[in-house]
Amino acid sequence: MGDKPQSLQVVLFPLLAAGHMIPTLDIAKLFATNNVKTTILTTPLNAPIFTKALQSTTYNNPSSLPMIDVEIVPFPSKEGGIPEGIENCDQISCNELSIKFFKATQLLQKSLEQVMEKYKPSCLVADLMYPFATDVAAKFNVPRLVFHGSSYFAFCVEHALMKYEPQKSVSCDDEEFVVPELPHEIRLTRTQLVAAVKELGMEEWMKIYGRAMEAEERSYGIIVNSFLELEPDYVDYYTKVMGKRAWHIGPVSLCNREKEAKFQRGKDSSIGEHECLKWLDSKKPKSVVYVCFGSIAEVSTLQLQEIARGLEASKQDFIWAVRRSDNDEVEKNEEWLPHEFEKRMEGKGLIIRGWAPQMLILDHEAIGAFVTHCGWNSTLEGISCGVPMVTWPVFAEQFYNEKLVTQVLKTGVGVGAKKWSRIAENVKSEDVKKAITKVMVGEEALEIRSRAKKMKELARKAVEVGGSSYCDLNSLIQELSSYNARIIA
Template sequence: MEEEQAKLRILMFPYPSYSHVCPYFELAKRLSHRNFHIYFCSFAFNLESIKKTTQKQLPASIELVELNSPYLPQLPPDLHTFKNLPPNMESARFQAFQMSRSSFSEIFNNLKPDLVIYDYFEPWVPKIASPQGIPCVFFPTVGAATNSYFHHIHTHGSVSTFPFQEIYLLDHEKERVKAAVKVETQDADQEFGDGTLRLSSEIVLIKGSKVFDAKYIDYFSVLCGKRVVPVGLLVHDSEGGNEQDSDILQWLSGKERSSTLFICFGSEYFLSKDQIQEISKGLELCDVNFIWAVKFSAKVDCVALEEALPRGFLERVKGRGMVVDGWAPQAKILSNPSTGAFASHCGWSSVTESLYYGVPIIGMPIRFEQPINARLVVEAGVGVEVVKGQDGVFTGEEVSKSIRKVFAERSGEDVRSKAKTLSEKIREEEEHELDEVAEQIVKLCLKNKKH
């Protein structure tokens, strides 16, 4: 089978958001080590970012393929991704992606791959490939709990019969999800929801592990009528870095083991000034070391970091707190023994990274599927969620209370122990899960070649 497998060429086509491109590229690297040849297709901006962040030269078994960027005057070329994207440009970015269909079709016809792995909002990909006899596999980058929750609603018309009551959305969270979906699908055809999944060839890949979310993987498989195959957590290595990384990590390494909180809300969400004020208040109410990465959009007017923080805050937390203006080396911080918890928006990539390194999570979900991920973490016993008001706003007092649960109360010892145990089990299964992915892809391709 390995001899046949070496001949197989896979075209991978992620949605051009940073949180989609990264796990797709991690999967590409792992498949390339299993004798597949990978064509990785995206806009130039994303490909350039991959080149910059790849410390070692790309293996010959991965080729970067540029997708033509359609011109939209309201969308500069460097914004064909969600990274640093102001909210008022999200609709334009989505429109630009949909306009790239003809470019993808040309790429597909030129490459003639053996299989395509495609993402959300791309029902036209299998429509291009399937008539030519090429199998297509859907790979959503959010977890099985989220997929099963929303697919259950699609199938049954109600969430009241969802079999896992630990997973739920509050009223204000449901409204935010509806608003986000409306923006993404306002110019799309009816295939964008269930159709993207339905068009997948026999299997669906999922970013997750049966060690952590087995029951949701199994239920998602029942709902969609396809075998759902976990690819593991796809956590990238923490090698490389720059001078700022060294300063942060040197400061962190000077703290006691498991004594420091890392706070970060991902690459695609920017805190409001009010949210920054409340988090600051919470940090002052508890005596815990912390590293806080605060990001502002480069494309919108914003105050300086010092102005966004409470007056005198940096001086009052001097010695126990470090505030980073912009990006911080998340994987390196989470893998550092001095890190004791991760206060996160609970994007799936951040959750899986924290799980992989055995770091408890303090959930502060904001939008999309993040509340579901936060509740999944709480259900597994590896984190807590900050309580918010009915309007979805968290207060400094509740932020402080959640931090103390993990760092100062006995319950924190149990959370840390469970997080460590889960990390060990996830790592033990990582290679087995990837082997299963490779085997299923080979079977699908060989079955197609026989027909």
């Protein structure tokens, strides 16, 4: 990308959740490989996600390792009324504690200011949910860039919903409405929107989100983990119709080119790299269904049983990552599995209890489909690996991401999830079987696979020299350099 000034430094401040910290580390690697000094701010119990991966020194340019620092600050558990040992969104299972947690993160402002004073960076890249970051950046006279961890498509849908309120035009919660003024006809129901959720703390949560959006309006712009060829109409909509500044630099996960780097992403895996690859290597190309619901979404015991029955009925080989509570008696007694399920599935299915090396799995030639909760990281990783998807959104913006996959890209089919909730439930085994079969068997499956393969090729080209994301990252670095030069002058 040419010579970059040695003086350019960036502080990265991700939300304390695996789904935000992992892409932030990838963004740090991208900056570092372009001669930009980066510092990641986090807390003690979250630090291993960064330090473990950095110590492996296996990403694309090992010599850039010294360009990334990890600054560890204490989490304000006592001040925020949070039990000791909880420093991550992934550990929270109720709205009441979730609200407390997000309020506690706002107490990190002083720590951020101390880090800014210590490093004197040229730019602050902070998660959307740290609204105070905009004021901190202004205090130090540097631009604040927002990292959402979502797609242009989701931003545009949310904007149209807020501006036109089509959800108010229908007579009941499960009646479909069209989101107006978008490049494609996108249909949703009120049950798929966060505004329809009548749970304790949701009103307070919306206030927090509102403050975050207001701070974003005053920021310098946003960094998007996406690429132009994936959603060109929505890049245009976001920048021209909504009038926002943004730089798309993804898929950021593709900076991890070697197997070890893919394996080291995120938390400690519950399965060894060799064991995982050995099992996948024993399978035919495009023959395995990978099932995973991410790091936060929960799946009820009854729903896990339905998934198991659906997988068995589909007659497809599968690898299934199941995240359960460490002290869950149901987990200990294996009551979430049908009787003798694993015995019947021996050799045909592999169950990973806990964290799975997702990029390593998705990028393996044996994977033929991905049953996903449609979190943006998982969605984009599936796209960049060319894997057709069975979409099963649960909460957040996941129902929007599903529409991108099924209605715009047409690289997947929905399992039939209809209600926004933190817990995945109410989908029958027959629906699981039907959706898996649709993306794995027959003419339609071949067409879906062909489109998915094309998106993979476009994703890889986007991050190569001269690609759309490569150029946008270059443009961002040049702009930050110019901004920094003006301030120094």
